[in-house]
Amino acid sequence: MNASQPAGALHPANETLTRNERIVFNLYTISALMVFVLMMLLGLTMRMAQSTWIGVLPNVFYQVMTAHGAGMVGTIGLATSAVMWFFLRKYVKLSLSIFLANYVLFMLGAVALLAAVFIGGYAGAWTFLYPLPEHPMGLWSGNAAALFMLGYLLIGVGFLLFYLDAMRAIIRVYSNLGRALGLQWLFSGDIDKSHPKTVVASTMVAITNSIGILAGAIVLVMCIINIYFPSVTLNALLVKNLTYLFGHMFINASIYMGVIAVYELLPRYSGRPYPISRPFLWSWASSLVMVLIVYPHHLMMDYVMPHWMLVMGQIISYCAGLPVFTVTVFGALANIYRSGMRWNMPSRLLVLSMFGWAAGIVPAIIDGTISVNKLMHNTQWVPGHFHFYLLLGVLPMVLALMFHVIGQNAPSRSSDKLSFPLYILGGLIFVLSFLAAGHISTPRRFAVHLPEWLTYDQSGSIGAILLIVAMLVFTLHIIVGLLRSPGHGDSAHATG
Template sequence: MTTNSDIVNYSDTENRSALVAVKTHIITGFLVFLLMMAAGATMRAAQGKLAGVDDSLFYQIMTMHGVGVVGISGIVGFSIMWYFLRQYVPLNLKIFWINFYIFLTGVVIILASIFVGGYAGAWTFLYPLPTTSLGVWSVGAAIGFLSGLLLIGVGFLILLLDIARGLLSRYGSLARALGVTQLFGKDPLDTHHPTTVTISTVVLIVDFIGIAAGAVALIIMLINAVNPEFKPDPLLVKNLIYFFGHVIINAAIYSSVPAVYELLPRYTKRPYHTSKVFYAAWFVAVFTIMGVYPHHLYMDFPMPAWAVIAGQVLSYCSGLPVMIVTGYGTLMMVYRSGIQWSTPAKLLVLSIFGWAAGGIPAVVDSMMAFNSVLHNTLWVPGHFHFYLLLGLLPMIIGFTFYLFSTPEDEANPPLIEKLAVYTYVTGVLMLVLVFLTSGAHGIPRRWAVHMDPWVPYAQWGAIAGVLVTLGLLLFAVRVFTKLPKATDPALEYSRH
């Protein structure tokens, strides 16, 4: 059983240094998310003929927007998971920083390849597009983009190895950390087993495999870029890329979920007890997260039928175990708890709604009959903006406000916080509705120029994008004004 005596003890200096590291990740995340939202609103304004953006620049912005959102979601999500996990297992602060510096180096290389080299092949870098641009960008720009991604992946793999070391040093095996030994009766049920440890083990397994697959694809494409005589199987490379892409963005969400499990019990004054149902749900998640990606490849007719069918079936089921456990657990913690609806509490509960509801359009798109008419439309940005902006971001913002708040702030949130919540939520719901409606009407995604009937949708999307950006900006202003007052590590370690 995990008790207070099982919590890893650190010195005040270690806690202070760790807190600075986490806050640095969070502040960087806010700045990058603001930039990515501004880029998204700009693209929608260009499609709506409200802003003059050169077509080549549009696709460069689109590439930056995609890779930027995925990358910053991953690194901020990991910082949340790392913050809570280090309470239960020993983690190396230097490696945490190393990953951050590697990430920044990779970002600089990628930005140079895009805005200096002109690379505009989207963040999915599907073979053979990066090296066959018809002269729009050079092979050197493609090599820079692919190398920057590979470098960022190496940084994440190093951090994951340290997480694995910490888990193994404490629990002896990943099965015990995951709770599988309790699930199958090898160990007695421990209802106090940290939820963060179980979730972190899931993220470790799927993200390590996913990033490794992405690294293989990147290395194959880099070899092809240097030696064009080497021609890999396009379908194999596409499978590797979409397996990597699907896993890494889902892992970004899952790595942020500990904020819900760790913080909501503190606001509701109700502990969350693990159970065999909890362990079973997260054990199943290991396989569903990795197994659903073929729903991205329905239109690739050479794909084996069994893989496509498995992708569809698993897509139906993928979100149910974890979402039922997390959603039901959230409702039970909140119901008649007398919870004080501070800004972090509102955002954490909102994140569960966004995570669950955002998955519904994704399941619809994973059905073959719908996928054949929806997958290359704006329906797809609709579903992933839904669960990123109303699922992932509220987890991140809620955690941030917890990290930077004093008890007085939480008891009496100022007007700017309330305004930020309503502006942000209104903007996101409007943005998602425009995306999904556009997709239902067959408006394609990734097109810089829109036909006249599509323009009004893009214009409403631009307005919604501005509202979303404004909402996050209000959150950021509040966080930055709190920053000078939230430098004492005892501020939130004393809450544990």
């Protein structure tokens, strides 16, 4: 152990999974992969229905849309929490029981969500915005809406337990969360270069997403009470603020958990050190604040919002993504430059993730401008930007860890020569079709499209098919590799 590490810190080079850890990690990984494929198939169903290539009843379309939105965001959170756990456990002692409890609660919540949608008929979108769930006009029952929200609560409780355990473990090693974030080095002092980037990122995520989940729990309980006691009326604007604080925070935390894979794996494959720095610490400290106050950029169409909050949402939209993104991408490119890095599947996925994250931010910032938002927010521009950084940014980070873990125990990689470029090609066609459709003001969340919009829907469907084919190959390789492998990582290309 490095002498500068805090007492109690675990050996950072030890990634060996015990038998029980391997079982739980495989549960996370295999479940996430299978649900990803299922959610992609639901997304393809919607695009093909809008293309008029298949017939889907409007009420079924909105059920599929609700399941796809809630399921995909939840699953990316589940997968990136496995990324955070895999690397954070090297530095602090995490509870495997809590990690398993998060998985069990997630699965129970997922079952509740699917039952509410496909048995109960709930189709109020992932946002469950008041008063829609309570006024379904005969399409679903109050019990179905309540079951959907209960599913969210179960998932939220699991994640909250995971974050609380992470903060407990971090405090035990680093004394307090501020020291774990490196706040003591923001203005002066010699930075401990061995301080793990994983600990900084995990601390930021645990703080911010705990707040987001608590906001979500409050609004979910309020809405469930309103379903069964309609006389208890709610303030619709307050409900919407809490809902979008919760939703915005959850998806951003998923990105920040996923980027831990870049910090940990990139130097393994480049063979170069990737030390911590003062700009890195400043970026994560500032992002901790900004990510909590940027969510009003989702509410710019709500003219009753306090004006200062909308202005803040626009200004912080320009700033919030830049610190962490800039230091991460610049650091990654500097680490790769002239390193002679071997371009195997994990390293290629890591670089793809940087591109997807960078490119996906651009249309998001554009939409965060009030004058543009008035025209673009309720168009397919919005699913274009978030599919961009999820499919081509965050998901490759997760896949990079999975391919790293199976290492040399993966099946034959000959098909990777086709599946990787196919994934990129399909992903780009898919997301650019959304953005192009949004540019001509094609509305989002419409089950039936006008003839003028069908070309974009059809090209998006083709892109989705290519993407799913590649994802199926990835899924097969990873699952076979996990079942073969004790899960010690790709030691052949790790440099410590």
